[in-house]
Amino acid sequence: MPLPPDTGSLNVGSFWEESVGSIQEDPKLFGEAAFDFAIVGAGFTGLSAAIALTGAGASVCILEAGRVGWGASGRNGGFCCLGGSKLSDRQMVRRYGLDQARAYFDYQCEAIEAVSNRLESYQIEADRHSHGEIYLAHRPSDFAGFAEEARFLDDSYGIKARVLSPGDLRTEGIAGPEFHGGLHVPVGFALNPMKYVQGLARKARARGVRIYARSPATGIEPALDGAWSLKTPEGTVRAGKVILAGNAYAREDTPAWLKGRLFPVMSSILVTRPLTDAELSDQGWTSDLMASDTRTLLHYFRLLPDRRFLFGTRGGLFETQSSLSRMHAAARDDFDRMFPAWRGVETSHAWYGHVCLTRDLVPYVGPVPRMDGVFAAMAWHGSGIAMASLSGEKLAELALGRIGQDSLPQAITAPPRKFPLPALRGAYLQGAYWWYALQDR
Template sequence: MYDPFVHAHPGIGAPHSSSYWVDTAGAAPEDDGPLSGAIDVEVAIIGAGYTGLSCALNLAREHGIRAVVLEANQVAWGCSGRNGSFARISGGRVALSELISRYGATTAKAYFDEMSAGLNTVRGLIREGGIECDAQPDGVFKVASHAKHIDGLKREVGLYNDVLDYGAKFVPGADIQGVHTGAESFGALYMPDGFSMQPLKLAWGLHRMARKAGATVHVGSPVLNWTRSNGVHRLETPGGVVTARQVVVATNGYTSAALNKATAGRVLPVHSQIIVTRALTADEKQQSLPGSECMFDTRNLLSYYRRLPDDRILFGGRSAITGKDAENPQHRQNLHDALCRKFPVLSGIQVDYNWGGWVAVSENSLPFICRVPGEQNVFAAGGYAGSGVSFSVQAGKRLAQMVGGEAQPTQVDFLHQVPKRFPFQPFLRVGQRMAYAWYRYKDAQ
């Protein structure tokens, strides 16, 4: 499996990894094929996921710039086509109480409003583009996996209500049974905004909209060499060369250290894995997930899950540390065991799909939308920490504004700060292994 810590680029025109999303998305939309020859453009975007496609779409529609998007493999080959499918008010992985402690209530509220705007941006694009992505009814539950987590959820509900002026609710264990039963259902924090969908269909819809607006999307075109001269960037691909005055890096957890020294080491790629079961019987559905809402739990190494429209269960969580270990069947088994622990009625249930991919965590565990230091007219966004389905689309919109001349398109200062490089990079994965071991110990208490 491609590993950003090991490989120079994700591949050249590799097909999508096998997944439930690929099998249910239908035919891929038309693209512009691999780059051939030399072209000169105003803006080149590296990466055709949610961020890059959203940036290309907004550049064309709002700024009159027809960007060229360079994708190593296929459109949405990375996390945009592999994720857990939750579009919600989220971004990064910092607890609300910590966010308020770090930046104050005013900034926390501004950030929450920006995340809310991201969710609405996705809703608007689905509606405007007529994107048929199997969007489900709204509803997000953060489910207490242990009784001792209930007080923390109640405090979090209070912060949502009092600081963010948002209508989150605490749902007692007895009341959550209509949507979530099983052995780890002690109560939940409920947010009325947020929905699930078919993420690859969403990405392909954005792709169609971007091309219709005037963007060009070249697949099978990884950037193999990046040089600059007199403020102009030269991006070499296997089949051609792009000369661009401005460059957007939208590769997030798939960013190789070899792409550009200025972007190297600013995100930690973290592997997330998903399994999808066979379809449930009516009795199994009633005793596990009667509802169709988005679910995630309160564990340190959290699980995220939902019932799909065809009554299968999608269940995901953290798994391998390295790409080399990603295919180890033990990770699939760990997810299966966690699913069956949570829902005993599903003990031994058949798993029909199993896949994974890289999410990106920044040094402060928050996303960024910034100018890349040491480079002229280079911009980047990422660090969504596995919570980026809606915020990545919003980040692409904000990147387009920055390319168009706005220095800081949001009121949230930390979003536009350059992410720090991770220290002691040769030992990052040693530290990650130790952190996972500690989290598993804490989760077992």
């Protein structure tokens, strides 16, 4: 992802930007400044960490390449849900054992509850809706496994999931020609992510956090007194400790430790104009549940409170205009096929962003090796609203010395390994997309 332009608009064309109206522009950093903590990235992770740190009396600044919500925190689909890893529940059990798999699941639930509590206590109106999420089988064989999955969730985590037949789906207003049944997991909710992240920024500013927009961290070097020096194009910050919260929008050379450890992949979203009662009835979709299908290259979608329909896809390799146009056209083709009654409904907004993966397909929350006083939280694998929010708080507690990493689930405590031949990540992503598309048929 290139850095945002130094002049002109930072808008990415999302519906979320339009929904919040004007977005406060924080000042750029000029000259020298000193703080107890410097945070790189003004998204869910960085703002959550900043709020927690100021609650402990620390002085905090945030260096942001764009503006609040310019990265994934303002571009995502608004699913505050389970996730953070690309491992299935059973894969998590095989790798870490049942107790640690439960610890990770509990962490996800704690993260969702943390966002819910913030919306209430910070008085953020973020268009919350949806009781949980429904997974829709795009093949009959996928539906056949839902009953066992429901038993596993109940036996392992105490979650009472519902299995819905195709007839049940139609009754509940979740109709489509490619849906062969569903699994409703009653955990999580949907929201407007831009309203949420801007609400966090208002809280941070009120706590005294200095947010510097259009001020990318271009270098992090040790200072003579044991502190850290962070350079921006027109300024420098000296800080006792540093938190890296850029996720898929981080520069790989800031610090050099990041190089080759993260894998940003593209996700695109379209939003329709508001749908009429007749159009909703014709398609048979009236539910406000968050939904996704069972493809590896999944689709995710939901009906918004104003009756627009949001539809997201994975895929896309290059950020040229022609490649982006093809990606958005492919997403629209998928939408028309999956929701044929809306084939003629106009797309009012279309945009894209980056999802952050690691080699081990799990997030990381902890110290940066061999950089004393530098900490990182990253790699939410496409489900970052809840996980980033809680992990930002946990990272602040780690940096303050209030907790140790042993208080976190084992799955998120191992520093991400480098990808093999990282310069070729784009090439083998293309191969993976071809293979996943074949498997998804």
